[in-house]
Amino acid sequence: MTPEEKNTISVDGELVDLRNRTLAALLAWLLPGAGHFYQGRMTKAAIFFICIMSTWIFGFAVGGSHVVYSSWEPGDKRWHYYLQAGAGVISFPAYIQGRRMNDATDSFTGYTKSNYEPLWNGFMAPPVRPVIESEADQVAAWYAQRGAGYEMGTWYTVIAGLLNILVIYDAYGGPLSVPISGRKKEESVTEDSEQTSE
């Protein structure tokens, strides 16, 4: 079996060359749809890019551009970021800002040092520390400014990142299996369309 044959799968009656699967998966993570573009699956690349990027950007905008940041401090364990980062390179600035904030945080007091200056005018920068629940800190101000939009923006970006995990899998191994109930329906639809065409 040649390497080309090993990476070729048959789905919906079509042969799909997955090329270098690992590279495709990496590209799919870095930019939604890029892995499929590399594999020549253009329609799916367009669907993934438009759907995931628009969802992520819409959520980011609705949340006042403060919903994506990296922080793992007491009172502000931003676990959402690990899911938002599923959308790839678009969330990298938050990681850089988070590292910078960690360097600028006093390890004894937990307070941000006075000489701290965020990069890029604070784009994706974490809130000034400490963040204490029930106190008027920077996170509370962001909530107050955007209201429900802050929560909604957080979930939109999280969902976009989660959806891209499915896309990464699809780039690496091809389409996921259809549940048995759905497969029966789709087979009957396919059979009907074949009979009609005959």
Added chain:
Amino acid sequence: MTLSALKSIIHHRDQAGQNMLSISPTYMLYYLPLIVTVALVFGATRHENTTLVLNHAWQTAKWITGFMGVIFVVLYIIGLLT
């Protein structure tokens, strides 16, 4: 059933209804782009053929909407009864 009891039930239902819809219905608009995205990505990660992708996306959108609709109705009825 006395008139006062009937008024009490209506008032109670009215309160329950207000609680269920205490947010603006325009918030429901957030649902539309999300269901389109989720359904299309679900469909496209299960097929290569575009027709099958769209068919799967439509089925997924209907299933999720129906499931959420059932949850809403159940919660609404619970709200009326409590």
